[in-house]
Amino acid sequence: MNAEFIEALKELEKEKNISIDILLEAIEAALISAYKKNFGSSQNVRVEVNRDTGEIHVYNRRDIVSEVEDPRLEVSLEEARIIRPDYEAGDILETEVTPRTFGRIAAQTAKQVVVQRIREAERSNIYEEFVNRESDIVTGIVQRHEMKNVFIDLGKAEAVLMPTEQIAKEQYNQGDRIKAYIVEVKKTTKGPQILLSRTHPGLLKRLFELEVPEIHDGTVELKSVAREAGARSKIAVYSKHENVDPVGACVGPKGMRVQAIVNELRGEKIDIVKWSSDPAVFVENALSPAKVVSVEIDLNEKVARVVVPDYQLSLAIGKEGQNARLAAKLTSWKIDIKSESQAMGSAENMEME
Structure with a gap:
């Protein structure tokens, strides 16, 4: 630990957008654990890393009491006043106990903590970036397939296109550039999980x-x-x-x-x-390209009864009912489609009844 290490941390702060204070606090906490592991876990210690020089100091902290029960954690008032006369019971006496062999242990521990914190910060930054882009569109490159899942490279992160969100007839080949919709971003232990959709x-x-x-x-x-x-x-x-x-x-x-x-x-x-704000007009437009003769709106049941020319009936309904189904989804109205002859027959039957 030295001034070069502090400079390296400052560079990381700029490059990875991680506060140097967060890194140093994490290093200090890790060094406390390292000290206790190597020099006695029963002590109450404080580690201080100088923000300018990178020098490490370890202080043993003991409570000042009238009667000592545990000398590892407590010191008598009389003994404390030998060091400084103004100490009172309840104060804390700190004594520097920085070991000579602590440098190598500190360096290894600091390196592990910094690497871990960088990973965590990068994952957090990626999560924050993409969670704000939910319900947005992204462009990525198809990387690989695993168990029918398609993994898309978004540059900073990898996203997954699950089978339920894939268009049935589409082929996703490695290297293809595609656009997809961000459905959800989840935070996991391995980093953010970005779920995409093409449907x-x-x-x-x-x-x-x-x-x-x-x-x-x-x-x-x-x-x-x-x-x-x-x-x-x-x-x-x-x-x-x-x-x-x-x-x-x-x-x-x-x-x-x-x-x-x-x-x-x-x-x-x-x-x-x-x-159109007029439901009848909107339903008529939604059934395009089919031509419509008339639209009768039932507000109570929210049903639109539509009459189309005989030759337009199949077009209005669409292949396997697709046109009518989409029109109903678009307008949020139930749509009952009849040809002119069917409507006329229904009217005649009602008159007979």
Whole structure:
């Protein structure tokens, strides 16, 4: 321990963003343990590391009492007053007991403590950085696969893409650069565990925020997202400014903006619809690209009864009900779709009854 060691600690403080006081406090605590282990555990000692020179001093601390019961921990008032006349019972007498052979032990102990504290601080810094980025998007490089988990290198940390958060048809090859959504950051003994997702609706939302300046600056508002990852998604957008077309802003010139997002999601189809405060209009827009004849809203049951032309029924429902299902998720309304002939037949049956 010397001035060079203190300078090294100051460099670490700047490089690793760890306070030198924290490091020195940890070193002092470790040196106390090292001293007790080598020179007697029954003593009450204090270790002091000089902040300027790096010199170490060990002090034996004993309580000043009228009657001594344990001489290792206590000293009589008379004996203490020989050293300094103004001592009183209840004071603490400190005597320097720094051993000559303590330097090598101190150096080894200090090195171990510093290395450990650096690791802890780096893990803590990484955790703090990424926990503040939950619900955000990150770009990383695929490193390896383990038990169907895909590990992504984020530069400062490694994150995991679990099987449930992977898009079924996607292939994640080593070296691929991908964007993912931070679902959760956990603190563990081995450092922060960062959980990513490629299926979360938040990924689609954040991609549009990154790609569309009007969403980023608040001119266009992304109201809701419905997603079946890898297949198809719908988003509802709105603008308070009459001269701004929210759908056109998201599509971009020649479809460039939405195409960039489609490419990032490996071909996932995206429907962009205009949000409306009128549930009937919103439901009609959400069923796009199908044309709608009429929408009847039942506020009590929160059901939208939709009538479409006969030739548009399959388009409105979609393959395996996908279009209707996404529209229901997007609007938060139950949607009952019928063709014109079905609606007419139902009306005739009601009249007959």
